Every structure is written in C-alpha cells, then in structure tokens.
Amino acid sequence: MxxxxxxxxxxxxxxxxxxxxxxxxxxxxxxxxxxxxxxxxxxxxxxxxxxxxPKHYGRIDTFGGIQNTKNLVINQPGFVVKPANGGMGNGILVITKSESLENGKYLFHKADGRVLLEKELNHHISGILSGLYSLDGNSDTCILQERLExxxxxxxxxxxxxxxxxxxxxxxxxxxxxxxxxxxxxxxxxxxxxxxxxxxxxxxxxxxxxxxxxxxxxxxxxxxxxxxxxxxxxxxxxxxxxxxxxxxxxxxxxxxxxxxxxxxxxxxxxxxxxxxxxxxxxxxxxxxxxxxxxxxxxxxxxxxxxxxxxxxxxxx
Known part of the structure; x- marks a missing residue:
C-alpha cells in the first residue's frame, strides 16, 4: 500500500x-x-x-409558494428545477416541455422521456425545500432556471x-x-x-x-x-x-x-x-x-x- x-x-x-x-x-x-x-x-x-x-425564472423558498410553480414556468419552452444548495447533480430535474390537460392540471415532460404529474413535480420541490438534496442537510430553496439548447x-x-x-x-x-x-x-x-x-x-x-x-x-x-x-x-x-x-x-x-x-x-x-x-x-x-x-x-x-x-x- x-x-x-x-x-x-x-x-x-x-x-x-x-x-x-x-x-x-x-x-x-x-x-x-x-x-x-x-x-x-x-x-x-x-x-x-x-x-x-442561464436565466433564472424564479425561486421557491416556502412550502406555500410551491403552488406558484406553474405560473413561473408555464410560458417557457422548458426549464430546470434545482436545489440552490445542492451538489453532485442531486435533485436536478430537466423539463423539456409542459402540457396542459382538460382538468386544468399540467403534465411535465422530463429530458429522459418520462412524464411527471403536476403533483409529482410539486412533491419533488417539497423535497428540495426540506433539504433532501442540500449540501448541509438544512432547509433549502428551489430555483427554476432556463433550459438551454x-x-x-x-x-x-x-x-x-x-x-x-x-x-x-x-x-x-x-x-x-x-x-x-x-x-x-x-x-x-x-x-x-x-x-x-x-x-x-x-x-x-x-x-x-x-x-x-x-x-x-x-x-x-x-x-x-x-x-x-x-x-x-x-x-x-x-x-x-x-x-x-x-x-x-x-x-x-x-x-x-x-x-x-x-x-x-x-x-x-x-x-x-x-x-x-x-x-x-x-x-x-x-x-x-x-x-x-x-x-x-x-x-x-x-x-x-x-x-x-x-x-x-x-x-x-
């Protein structure tokens, strides 16, 4: 050795x-x-x-603000969800497009081809706010960022x-x-x-x-x-x-x-x-x-x- x-x-x-x-x-x-x-x-x-x-569309730092997610990104061709204090790529979601449904809800298409329901995206953001992906384990902020080409x-x-x-x-x-x-x-x-x-x-x-x-x-x-x-x-x-x-x-x-x-x-x-x-x-x-x-x-x-x-x- x-x-x-x-x-x-x-x-x-x-x-x-x-x-x-x-x-x-x-x-x-x-x-x-x-x-x-x-x-x-x-x-x-x-x-x-x-x-x-890359441009930042907004951030979510309270659980009550999660419901505002779609309003921040709905007019964007795609977006990236990431923890402000994350590391090693953990917690990052790449959304290629949003799709509105007849019931007023949305589907979010991921870069890997899978689809997320609106409630699933909100649940992921909730995990970010809880500090699930943060470097120090403390509560965190979710950033909504421009998806690049x-x-x-x-x-x-x-x-x-x-x-x-x-x-x-x-x-x-x-x-x-x-x-x-x-x-x-x-x-x-x-x-x-x-x-x-x-x-x-x-x-x-x-x-x-x-x-x-x-x-x-x-x-x-x-x-x-x-x-x-x-x-x-x-x-x-x-x-x-x-x-x-x-x-x-x-x-x-x-x-x-x-x-x-x-x-x-x-x-x-x-x-x-x-x-x-x-x-x-x-x-x-x-x-x-x-x-x-x-x-x-x-x-x-x-x-x-x-x-x-x-x-x-x-x-x-």
Whole structure:
C-alpha cells in the first residue's frame, strides 16, 4: 500500500487530504463559500461581474409558494428545477416541455422521456425545500432556471441533456479541464457520480483526449457509439477566460468552474464549486500537482483573466 501511495506521488497525483490541506483550506476563505454553494447568490454575483449565466425564472423558498410553480414556468419552452444548495447533480430535474390537460392540471415532460404529474413535480420541490438534496442537510430553496439548447458540437457525442466543461482554477489560472457528457445511465445529466462520461481536454487547444466512464477508460460514447478524441471544443479561449474571471468574482483560490455551451448564447457559467473532485485527473491521465506547482512559479498578482490564461498556456 505504501509503495502505491509513493507511485501516485511520483506521478503528481493530487489526493483528497493534500487537496484539502494544501490548496482548499489556505486559499478558500469560509466566508466566501455561500457565494458558490448557493446558486441564487452565484447568479446575483455574475450580474455584478457581467459573466453570462442561464436565466433564472424564479425561486421557491416556502412550502406555500410551491403552488406558484406553474405560473413561473408555464410560458417557457422548458426549464430546470434545482436545489440552490445542492451538489453532485442531486435533485436536478430537466423539463423539456409542459402540457396542459382538460382538468386544468399540467403534465411535465422530463429530458429522459418520462412524464411527471403536476403533483409529482410539486412533491419533488417539497423535497428540495426540506433539504433532501442540500449540501448541509438544512432547509433549502428551489430555483427554476432556463433550459438551454445543446450546442451543435455535442449533437453526435452526447446522449440528451446538456454537457458541461469543468475547469480547475488555481489562484486565477486555469490548470486542467474536462468535458462531462451525459449518458443514458446518468439520465441525461452531466454528472460523473451518476454515470456521465469525463473526457480530458488539452488545455492549450481545447482538443478532446482521453475518456472515462465509471472509472474505466473508453474510446467511444456508450450510447452514441461516436469516437470522442480529436474533437475541438468551440470558444475555447472564451471558456478559459471566463473560468479565470471566476477567481476574481468568488474570492476562492482553488475552485472548479462549470461552463455550458448554449446553441445561441455561447459559453455560460453554470456554477462554481469550492471543493472540486479529483476525477479530472483520471480523464486527463495526469496529475494536478505539476500544474498547481507551475502556477505558484509564474503567478503575478497584477495579471487579469486574459493575461493569466495567456501566461499559463505559454508555459505548457
């Protein structure tokens, strides 16, 4: 076991304890956590910093307000239901369309093809308010958010849902990235814990490299049967600069930034994470330590987002 740990260390693999002790605790002040843990607060913050984000139709923070759900979304082509303080994709529902019935009630069609009765949707929101999906187990708020349209780049390689791009940012410098692709197993959600694919991305060019699903290396998407490596993500520099700007916006020195590509609006910030996972190393088949050490060598506190991106890519 000791030799295995030494092997990981020699290859620059960042472990959980080191991630927390050397990078999260010293660089992420606790008072800034609510800015990223609460997605409603994140949305307010993005407006101040002019960072584009999916539109919010409204929020529900009381059980009595649940009955107002349909009034907030009924004129929208689709919407997303999510807990404000959720994590790992838990509690998120993607509704593709609403259908009115003769009795005045509504049916809500999910992205995975299933249908929810109005009372079932309300019950799910009740669970969100109860804190069923919140990071700390406390009562929560339900957010009703714009449902995005998948960028054409992903049409061949994603199973329903909207893929997202996770970028690890250290002291404002992007250090590693991966694409997360929904699968049938993940229910159309881009969450690795639920069976989505993680695909490594070459940081300089935005080219897809290695893919992993359930911790196993793969070459093709299990549902679309399309090869993944060699494809280049559009708007790559814009994505990296947006991720870098999240450092200035959040005040967190070590964070994960999740960005989505909408068909018409381009790159949009989905959310930020103060405790990003380490699976990105598996998808890229390399450790984070060397990239994090590089940032500490080249860091210039006078750099803005564009300069930080150029400086980082110039060193790789």
């Amino acid at each position: 000791i030799s295995l740990f030494k092997k990981f260390e020699s290859e620059g693999i960042l472990g959980i304890n080191r991630r927390i002790g050397e990078f999260i605790l010293p660089n992420n002040p606790r008072e800034f956590y609510p800015l990223v843990d609460d997605k409603w607060k994140t949305a307010e913050l993005t407006r101040q910093f002019h960072v584009p984000m 998948c960028h054409p780049f992903f049409q061949e390689i994603s199973f329903r849902g909207i893929p997202d791009i996770r970028v690890i940012v250290y002291l404002g410098y992007p250090v590693m990235a991966m694409l997360r692709l929904p699968t049938k197993e993940s229910g159309g959600r881009a969450n690795l814990h639920q069976g989505a694919l993680g695909v490594g991305v070459d940081l300089i060019s935005g080219t897809l490299t290695h893919a992993v699903c359930n911790d196993k290396l793969i070459k093709v998407h299990p549902d679309t049967k399309q090869e993944l490596s060699g494809r280049v993500i559009p708007h790559w520099n814009v994505i990296l600069e947006m991720a870098s700007r999240c450092y200035d916006m959040s005040g967190l020195g070590y964070l994960g930034v999740d960005i989505v590509l909408d068909e018409t609006r381009g790159p949009l910030l989905l959310e930020m994470n103060a405790r990003p996972g380490l699976g990105i190393q598996i998808a890229n088949r390399m450790g984070l330590v060397s990239r994090l050490s590089l940032v500490e060598k080249i860091r210039d506190t006078a750099d803005g987002p564009e300069r930080r991106v150029r400086r980082m890519l110039g060193e790789l």
